[in-house]
Amino acid sequence: MNKTAKKIPAEALREVEIQDMVAEGKCIVRHENLVIFVTQVAPGDVVDLRVTRSKKNFLEAVPTHFHKYSDLRVEPFCQHFGTCGGCKWQHLGYDTQTKYKQQQVEDTLQRIGKVEIPEVLPIAHSPALQYYRNKLEFTFSFMGWLTEEQIKSGADFDRRALGFHTPGRFDKIIDVEHCWLQPEPSNAIRLAIRNYARENELRFGNIIKQTGLLRNLIIRTAESTGELMVILQCYRQHQAIEPLLDYVYEKFPEITSLNYVLNDKGNETFHDLEVVCYKGKPYIEEEMEGLRFRVGPKSFYQTNSAGAYNLYKIARDFAQLSGNELVYDLYTGAGTIANFVARQARHVVGVEYVEQAVQDARVNSEINGVTNTEFYAGDMKDVLSADFIQQHGRPDVVITDPPRAGMHVDVVQRLLEMRAPRIVYVSCNPATQARDLELLDEAYKVVKVQPVDMFPHTHHVENVVLLELR
Numbered sequence: 001m002n003k004t005a006k007k008i009p010a011e012a013l014r015e016v017e018i019q020d021m022v023a024e025g026k027c028i029v030r031h032e033n034l035v036i037f038v039t040q041v042a043p044g045d046v047v048d049l050r051v052t053r054s055k056k057n058f059l060e061a062v063p064t065h066f067h068k069y070s071d072l073r074v075e076p077f078c079q080h081f082g083t084c085g086g087c088k089w090q091h092l093g094y095d096t097q098t099k100y101k102q103q104q105v106e107d108t109l110q111r112i113g114k115v116e117i118p119e120v121l122p123i124a125h126s127p128a129l130q131y132y133r134n135k136l137e138f139t140f141s142f143m144g145w146l147t148e149e150q151i152k153s154g155a156d157f158d159r160r161a162l163g164f165h166t167p168g169r170f171d172k173i174i175d176v177e178h179c180w181l182q183p184e185p186s187n188a189i190r191l192a193i194r195n196y197a198r199e200n201e202l203r204f205g206n207i208i209k210q211t212g213l214l215r216n217l218i219i220r221t222a223e224s225t226g227e228l229m230v231i232l233q234c235y236r237q238h239q240a241i242e243p244l245l246d247y248v249y250e251k252f253p254e255i256t257s258l259n260y261v262l263n264d265k266g267n268e269t270f271h272d273l274e275v276v277c278y279k280g281k282p283y284i285e286e287e288m289e290g291l292r293f294r295v296g297p298k299s300f301y302q303t304n305s306a307g308a309y310n311l312y313k314i315a316r317d318f319a320q321l322s323g324n325e326l327v328y329d330l331y332t333g334a335g336t337i338a339n340f341v342a343r344q345a346r347h348v349v350g351v352e353y354v355e356q357a358v359q360d361a362r363v364n365s366e367i368n369g370v371t372n373t374e375f376y377a378g379d380m381k382d383v384l385s386a387d388f389i390q391q392h393g394r395p396d397v398v399i400t401d402p403p404r405a406g407m408h409v410d411v412v413q414r415l416l417e418m419r420a421p422r423i424v425y426v427s428c429n430p431a432t433q434a435r436d437l438e439l440l441d442e443a444y445k446v447v448k449v450q451p452v453d454m455f456p457h458t459h460h461v462e463n464v465v466l467l468e469l470r
Contacts, residue, residue: 008031008034008051008059012031013048013049013050013051013061014048014049015046015047015048015067016029016036016046016047016048016049017029017044017045017046018038018041018042018043018044018045018046018047018070019043020043021042021043021100021103021104022037022104022107023104023107023108023431023459024459025039025088025089025458025459026038026039027039027041027042027043027045029049029061034057034058034059035057035058035059036049036051036058036059036060036061037058037059037060037061038060038061038062038063039060039062040062040063040082041063041070042069042070042072042073042091042092043070043072044068044069044070044071044072045063045066045068045069045070045073046066046067046068047063047064047065047066047067048063048064048065048067049061049062049063049064050062050063050064072092072093072096073091073092074090074091074092074093076090076091077090077130077180078090078178078179078180079177079178080164080174080176080177080179083145083147083166083174084163084164084166084174084176085164085165085166085167085168086164086181086457086458087180087181087457087458088457088458088459089456089457089458089459090457094125094129094456097453097456097457098123098125098453100459101123101451101453101459101461102120102122102123102451104430104459104461105120105123105430105449105451105461105463106120108430108431108433108434109430109433109434109437109446109449111434112431112434112435112438113433113434113435113437113438113441114438115437115438115441115446116445116446117446117449118446118447118448118449120449120450120451121448121449121450121451123450123451123452123453123461124310124311124314124450124451124452124453125453126304126306126307126310126453126454126455126456127306127307127310128304128306128456129456129457130180130181130456131180131181131182131183132181132304132306132307132455132456133181133182133303133304134182134220134221134222134223134286134301134303134304134305135182135218135219135220135221135301135303136179136181136182136186136218136219137216137217137218137268138162138163138164138176138190138216138217138218138219139162139163139164139165139173139205139207139215139216139217139268140160140161140162140173140197140204140205140212140214140215140216140217141159141160141161141162141172141173141204141205141206141207142159142160142203142204142205142206142212143159143161143206144157144159144160144161144163144173144174144175145161145166145169145172145173145174145175146159147174158198160175160194160197160198160204161173161174161175161194161204162175162176162190162193162194162197162204162214162217163175163176164176164179170207171207171208173207175194176190177191182219182221183221183223185228185252185254186219186221188252189219189230189248189252189255190217190219192247192248192251192252193217193232193244193248196244196247196248197214197244200240200243200244202214202240202244205235210235210264210266211235212235213234213235213236213238213240213241214232214234214235215233215234215235215263215268216232216233216263216268217230217231217232217233218230218231218233218297219231220284220295222284222285222286222287222295222305223286223305223306224286224287224288224305225284225285225286225287225292226254227256227257227284227285228252228254228255228256228257228284229255229256229257229258229259229283229284229295229297230248230252230255230257230258230259231259231260231261231275231297232244232245232248232259232260232261233260233261233263233268233270234260234261234262234263235262235263235264236262236264237262241260242278245258245260245278245279249278249279255279255280256280256281256284257277257279257280257281257282257283257284257297258277258278258279258280259275259276259277259278259282259297260275260276260278261273261274261275261276261297262274270297270298271298271354271356275296275297275298282296282297283295283296283297283299286301286305288305288308288309288312288336288340289309289340291339291340291364291368291370292364292367292368293334293336293339293364294334294360294363294364294367295334296356296360298356299334299356299357299360300333300334300354300357301333301334301336302336302454303454304454304455307452307453307454308336308454310452311426311452311454311462311464312336312337312340312341314450314452314464315337315341315399315401315424315426315464316340316341316344318422318424318448318450318464318466319341319344319397319399319422319424320397320422321341321344321345321397322344323344323345323346324346324396325345325346325395325396325397326345326346326347326348326349326392326393326394326395326396326397327341327345327347327348327349327395327396327397327398327399328348328349328350328351328392328395328397328398328399328420329341329348329349329350329351329399329400329401330350330351330380330384330398330399330400330401330402330407330411331351331352331353331380331400331401331402331403332350332351332352332357332358332361332375332401333352333354333357333361333401334357334360334361334364335350335352335357335358335360335361335362335364335365335373335375336364337399337401337426338350338361338365338373338375339361339364339365339368339370339373341399342365342370342372342373343370345372345397346372347372347373347374348372348373348374349373349374349375349376349392349395350373350374350375350376351375351376351377351378351380351383351384352375352376352377353377353378353379353380354377355377357377358375358376358377361373361375362375376388380402380407380408380411381408381410381411381414384411384414385414386417389414389418394418394419394420395418395420396420396421396422397420397421397422397423397424398415398418398420398422398423398424399423399424399426400415400423400424400425400426401426401427402427402432403428404428404429404432405429405432406427406429406432406433406435406436407432407436409439412436412439412440415440416439416440416442416443419443419469420469421468421469422466422467422468422469423440423444423466423467424464424465424466424467425437425464425465425466425467426462426463426464427462427463427464427465428460428462430461430463433463433465437465437467440467443469443470444467444468444469444470445467445468445469445470446465446466446467447466447467447468448464448465448466449463449464449465449466450463450464450465451463451464452464
């Protein structure tokens with residue numbers, strides 16, 4: 001521990017009132033000129049703290065004792081709350097969650113972006129607060145994580161687990177009995193596979209040594225169509241795989257697409273591996289405003305389908321399309337936004353890094369009879385060249401939805417050179433969005449800001465910004 005932490009008297013960390021919520025779901029306490037970031041608490045809690053990390057200008061701490069609980073608290077609904085790495089805001093009421101997400105967007109744009117912004121519109125709520133995700137990934141482990149309560153009980157537990165990573169530990173998996181994130185039959189399928197594997201002595205994976213048989217399970221559901229995809233990832237080929245898949249398909253005939261992947265790599269990504277469609281068709285479909293979108297094992301699709309519809313409608317409204325516009329859709333993914341706005345535009349050009357996603361985007365246009373889109377694959381900063389713009393034309397509207405890292409500085413520079421009258425910037429990370437807005441400020445003015453909640457009970461927030469050429 002450095003000198004900063006040693007200077008704080010022990011009594012300063014006792015009976016401390018948590019003052020506010022800040023970025024990434026952490027809370028804050030100020031002691032003289034020092035900031036203390038605290039996890040696992042709520043504003044208004046009065047706690048004793050233990051410092052876990054010490055830097056020159058701030059500390060990180062966790063509570064060791066609660067003297068008073070905040071009035072903002074509610075009873076968490078999940079039995080795994082506090083142990084599982086997800087849904088960390090279950091102890092806060094939903095109105096409190098969205099209040100702090102709104103505050104996070106406003107503070108971040110002003111503090112990092114340092115640009116003039118209008119009054120931020122009220123955050124759009126998620127249509128569902130539970131069972132809102134259409135995709136979950138579970139990991140097998142031969143030696144699942146035990147909670148303190150389980151250890152203290154002295155009971156024997158079957159350590160063969162199928163569930164989520166515990167916070168901050170890639171190698172520790174908590175066995176999940178019921179997850180409130182994805183609608184049924186997600187829980188039923190996961191438990192059936194876990195129990196079958198236990199009863200038939202199939203080897204659960206060793207994450208560190210990367211040995212065993214069963215590695216990962218992905219379940220994708222389509223709320224709009226009821227279609228269902230299951231992907232079983234195994235470390236190697238084995239005669240036990242097909243009987244397991246047959247069992248799952250017989251027990252859950254509603255499965256639309258049953259797949260498996262053999263993966264002995266150092267990570268669970270399989271974009272470069274063959275996915276074997278064992279039963280059914282190799283994709284499921286989502287529907288939005290009469291458009292159908294194919295979602296394959298490797299496809300990207302917003303994980304909150306109903307929330308994504310809200311998000312896309314806001315982006316389309318901000319774009320102010322009349323039917324005559326040339327639209328560039330940057331980081332187009334599987335072309336969901338591009339196809340969603342195509343009926344209101346003259347032409348849409350989508351650009352995306354992942355080749356498979358671009359193939360999906362073209363298929364999505366084809367199956368929906370959308371003829372005024374075209375898609376290109378490649379690194380955005382390389383594809384979006386002066387020659388590309390000269391070939392396709394200067395856009396009337398740019399819609400950009402980059403990954404969490406935001407846009408490369410060369411892409412921002414190209415936007416400044418392109419000088420489209422309007423830019424609609426959709427972001428899953430207000431901090432990197434704010435950084436990019438500061439760069440765009442020399443030519444663009446922020447005229448609308450709309451936060452959107454896609455992930456209840458987490459600190460994550462989407463944000464849509466409309467910029468207009470000065």
